[in-house]
Amino acid sequence: MLLQPVLRRVLTADLVIVEQANKHLINYLLLLLSRLRLKKVAYWGHGWHRQQRNPNSLSAMAKKRLIKHPDWWFAYTSSAAEYLRSQGVEAGIITVAQNSLDLAAFQEALASVGDEELEHLRTDLGMDEQCLVGLFCGRLYRGKRIPFLLQVAVEIRRLLPWFHLVIIGEGPERELVEDLSKWEKGIHFVGAKVGKQKAAFFRLAQVFLNPGVVGLAILDAFAGGLPFITTDIPHHGPEIDYLENGKNGLKCGPSLSAFAGTVVEVLTDRSLHARLSAGAKASGQEYSLAAMVRNFKGGILHCLSIGRPREGRRGSALP
Numbered sequence: 001m002l003l004q005p006v007l008r009r010v011l012t013a014d015l016v017i018v019e020q021a022n023k024h025l026i027n028y029l030l031l032l033l034s035r036l037r038l039k040k041v042a043y044w045g046h047g048w049h050r051q052q053r054n055p056n057s058l059s060a061m062a063k064k065r066l067i068k069h070p071d072w073w074f075a076y077t078s079s080a081a082e083y084l085r086s087q088g089v090e091a092g093i094i095t096v097a098q099n100s101l102d103l104a105a106f107q108e109a110l111a112s113v114g115d116e117e118l119e120h121l122r123t124d125l126g127m128d129e130q131c132l133v134g135l136f137c138g139r140l141y142r143g144k145r146i147p148f149l150l151q152v153a154v155e156i157r158r159l160l161p162w163f164h165l166v167i168i169g170e171g172p173e174r175e176l177v178e179d180l181s182k183w184e185k186g187i188h189f190v191g192a193k194v195g196k197q198k199a200a201f202f203r204l205a206q207v208f209l210n211p212g213v214v215g216l217a218i219l220d221a222f223a224g225g226l227p228f229i230t231t232d233i234p235h236h237g238p239e240i241d242y243l244e245n246g247k248n249g250l251k252c253g254p255s256l257s258a259f260a261g262t263v264v265e266v267l268t269d270r271s272l273h274a275r276l277s278a279g280a281k282a283s284g285q286e287y288s289l290a291a292m293v294r295n296f297k298g299g300i301l302h303c304l305s306i307g308r309p310r311e312g313r314r315g316s317a318l319p
Contacts, residue, residue, distance in 0.1 A: 010039070015304055017074065020045030022062050031069045042072035042303060044097070046238050047083040072303040074296060077241040095299030099239065100292040101216055103223045103284070109199035110224055121200055125164065125188050132163050132267045135205035135226065137198070138217045140171030143235070145212035147173075148256065150180050150187065152211065155260040157186045160267065165209070166201050168193050202226065206273065207266055208249075211259055214240040222248065222284035227266055227276035231259055242287050248279035 006026060010016050018027050020043040033039035047067065049060060067087050075081040076099040085091055122128060134153070140146050153165040163186060167177055170192045181189040193201065202224035210217060210230045215237040221228045222242075228249030230240070243249050252262040266273050 013039075015040045015042060015072075015300060017042045017044055017300075019043075020047070020063065020067075022059055031066060034069065034071055040071045040303060042074055042299075043070040044074040044076075045080070046076050047080045047087070072299065074299055076238040079241050080238050093303075095295055095302070097295045097299070098287055098292050099216070100287050100289045101219050102289045103219060104289075105195075106199060106220065107223050107284075109196045110202060112196060113200045113203045117200055118204055121204055125166070126185065127164055130162055132160060133205040134163065134165045134207050134209045134263060134267075135168070135201060136165070136209050137168040137193075137201070137220060138210070138215070140167075140169045140173040140177060142173070143213040144171075144173075144210070145231075146176060148211050148259075149209060150177065150184075151256055152209070152260050152263070153187050154184065155256060156263055157184075159260070159264050163267070164188060166190060166205065168198060168201060199224075207263060209263065211254075213237055214243065218242055218249075219284065219287060222280045222287065225277045225281040225284070227273065227280055229259070229263055229266065242283060244279065244283070247276070248283045249276060 007029075010026070010030065016030055016039060018024060018030060018041065021027065030039065030041045034041040048063065064087065067084065068089055071093065073081075073084055073089060073094045074097045075084060075094055076097060078096050081091075081094045081096045084094055122131070127133070134156070136144075136149060138144055149165075149167075153163070156163045156165075165186065166188045167181075168190055174189075177187075177189045181187045190201065202220070205224070205226055208217075208221035208224070208226040208228050210221075210228065212231075212233070213236050214230050216239055218228050218239050219242070228243055230236075230243065230249070230251050231254040232251050233254050243251060245251050250262050250266065252258045266276065
């Protein structure tokens with residue numbers, strides 16, 4: 001549990017927006033103040049914990065019990081809003097924020113990478129211009145299905161010997177990636193990268209491979225114009241909503257053969273790759289930080305413009 005020293009600011013605010021998190025003790029006081037019609041309170045969150053294995057846990061039940069108590073909701077994505085409505089939250093008090101990142105600096109870095117730099121990078125990695133490159137960029141942990149990704153890379157290289165996989169990131173499964181990259185010449189582990197160094201690998205790649213849970217990395221892929229390929233598994237983050245199958249990426253079955261086959265299809269079908277790449281670039285503009293700010297602004301103004309909530313809007317009494 002966390003106790004945040006923000007009470008003075010809370011008392012002077014017209015609207016308090018807090019993360020939907022059981023661990024924040026201030027949330028319970030805020031919901032009580034809202035219940036007494038003394039303070040407007042909004043939640044910002046998913047609606048439910050998507051990676052939680054036990055929906056009947058005390059934490060999950062508490063989160064669900066309190067879901068209708070805020071005066072307003074800022075939902076991460078459209079599926080979060082859909083879930084809130086299914087739990088009885090009025091549609092009129094939900095703003096879909098479209099959770100995003102500030103990618104302006106990354107987009108500038110992408111634009112600054114020149115052809116000569118890409119050629120040097122290919123040489124360093126033992127590639128030539130004929131090579132096809134898949135990219136993973138993210139934290140190396142169980143949820144990302146890193147062992148599966150490595151198996152996929154080996155299978156794709158069996159089908160397309162000129163395929164290479166570049167892995168950017170750090171995490172608990174780093175050693176596994178490092179060990180395989182030492183003897184499998186088509187797999188390149190480069191560690192954590194930022195700025196122009198990170199951008200260069202995105203420019204080098206043709207596809208973004210993410211067989212495990214999807215998060216905000218999908219926006220990096222879109223910024224780089226890379227088709228995003230993932231699998232149909234449970235427990236994705238809310239940002240999976242941004243994947244439009246067949247438009248900016250593909251979601252396939254969770255098996256090795258399905259994922260490897262999908263990647264090979266995208267890499268060898270030029271018209272398909274061009275369509276998905278164009279869709280990814282368009283989505284990068286749609287799911288921008290500027291759009292998220294506009295959505296938040298609209299929700300805040302709307303919430304402040306309405307009167308205090310009527311009793312009929314509320315859920316059951318606080319436990």
